[in-house]
Amino acid sequence: MAIRLDYVMRETGSNLARNFTLTFAAIITVAVSLTMVAASFLIGQGINNSFLGLRSEQRLFVYMNPTASEEQTDAVSKALDDSGQVDEVEFYDRDRTFEEFQTLFRDQPDLINSVKPEDLPTSFRVKPESTDAEIVSSLGDSLESLEGVKQVAYAAEYARDVQRSVTTLNRWVQFTGLILIAASVLLIFNTIRTAVFARRREIEVQRLVGARNWFIRMPFIAEGLVHGLFGALLAAGGAMAFNTLWKRNFVDQVSFELLNEIRWDTGDVVMSIVIVFIVGAITGAVGSGIAVSRFLRI
Amino acid sequence: MNREERPEKGTIHVAGKDIGALPGHKVPDLRRNVGSVFQDFKLLPTKNVAENVAFALEAIGRPKSAIKEAVPQILDLVGLGSKAKNMPDELSGGEQQRVSIARAFVNRPLILLADEPTGNLDPATSVGIMKLLDRINRTGTTVVMATHDRGIVDTMRRRVIELDNGRIVRDQVRGVYE
Incomplete structure (x- = not known):
């Protein structure tokens, strides 16, 4: 051998x-x-x-209308705070949204230069209590019906x-x-x-x-x-x-x-x-x- | 006879076995018992004489110790003891054929098959080769030789089988070329 x-x-x-x-x-x-x-x-x-x-980190993004009034924004904020279905809320004002925008698209300077903070909407980052898709979905629907809210996006969709x-x-x-x-x-x-x-x-x-x-x-x-x-x-x-x-x-x-x-x-x-x-x-x-x-x- | 080629018609029996019917994995065993020598010697040009013979032994799995013993022995037998380290291109035609014969015989096969062994050699050298084959035959090995060399056939006067178009037309115990 x-x-x-x-x-x-x-x-x-x-x-x-x-x-x-x-x-x-x-x-x-x-x-x-x-x-x-x-x-x-x-x-x-x-x-x-x-x-x-x-699955364990469902998020809702509540986008306000760019033309929404302060009262409307406050009302949405209050509704979120009062809601038993909401665990955490974070408000992104225009500047903060713009910062995030700048970071996300930092390799597209033309895009950044063409957008001003006023053009961007404010939004609420919402962390729901429940992870059940149906409950989260109905929460989103009820939020969307509030005045001044343009759209509710689901992190899951985005993800x-x-x-x-x-x-x-x-x-x-x-x-x-x-x-x-x-x-x-x-x-x-x-x-x-x-x-x-x-x-x-x-x-x-x-x-x-x-x-x-x-x-x-x-x-x-x-x-x-x-x-x-x-x-x-x-x-x-x-x-x-x-x-x-x-x-x-x-x-x-x-x-x-x-x-x-x-x-x-x-x-x-x-x-x-x-x-x-x-x-x-x-x-x-x-x-x-x-x-x-x-x-x-x- | 060593199943290098298959006959178009008919069968070939070697040592009692129909070699056409042999399964593929048994063919190496057949070839180990049919040592082959050719007109063109078929030596490896990058190996010396001893290495050429050793190559054949390595190929069939002999251990190094056995090879070390067998190679000098067989080279002495064929008369090339002093040329072990020479390369094939340093040898004459006759000497190269002797190496070929040494390689074919080193494993003591039952049959030594020689295909026109003197085809590339002059008459004087051919005699030497035939003497060697005769010596090998005396050890009990069957030597089967295909040749067109009239002189050798007439000199050796051994069993002659004449083929014509693939048919055996003559089989004589002590024959001449005719």
Whole structure:
């Protein structure tokens, strides 16, 4: 057995070194595609987690008419304070709404310059007592009927929009990831095919003297696996980098309130790395397996 | 005979077995018992003589210790003991064929199959090769040789089977080329 492991490692090593450019290309492609797989897994987990968060954090946004009078605004405020259904109320005057507006759209200076605080409505951020959707809904309806109230928006709806966008984005990431995995399989296939061709004399002699089929195939399958696993190793680093970047840019930033919800824990990151290695190994084995069965006549 | 190619018609039996009916995974065993030598030697140009022979033993899973023992032995047998470290391109045609024979015989197969072994060699060298094959035959190994070399057939006077268009037209115990 010792000679076989020794032999396989030696042969695989020389195969890899011989065609380094092709090997390198294959590994990089695997790495990029697997990083996308990891990222989409994490985002998916985050979306799942966030549904739970939202369910316990229903919010109502009561938007006043820009032309509403002070009495009307006070009346709404009083109604909210008196209501047994309301847990917390927060009033956003025009300046505060404008501040929030500026933060949300800070990368669109033209938009900010075209809007003045007077153009923006005032609003009440309402946290209902109940988490029951029906009760919250009827609370919203009764608030909407008050004078001066333009519209009542449900955080859930707003959040659902964000959810939908992120899910769509995630689908695109998955789609791209899948295409890249297919490209990886092709590249590995090509690399192994080249390796088989380069070793055709040795293979012929091995066949003639009666080497077992798997013995002849093994170094090439091993080579494919190396591509897949090395790519996975790089992708593991990529996943961790993605994790750090996401946390830094979205979770800890106050303005992306709802994107805050999309978070995952270390366990998820570990899981994504495990997935990456499994998919990497499969990609490598499939790519080389197909090449070997098509080009290695036994 | 080693199932490199399949016959269009008819069957081939080797050592009592119909090799056409052999399942794929049994073919390596057949080939281990049919050592092959070819007109073009089929040596690996990047390995030296000893490594070429060792390669065949590695391929069938022999341990390093056994290989270390067997290779010098077989090289002595074929008369290339002193050339173990030479590369194939440093050898003459006759010497390369000897390496080929060494590789085919090192595992003591039942049959040594030689396909035009002297095809690329001059008459003088061919004699040497035939002497070697004769020596191998004396150890009990069956030697099956395909050849167009009239001189060798007439000299050796062994069993001659003549084929014409895939048909056996003659089978003589001590035959000549005709």
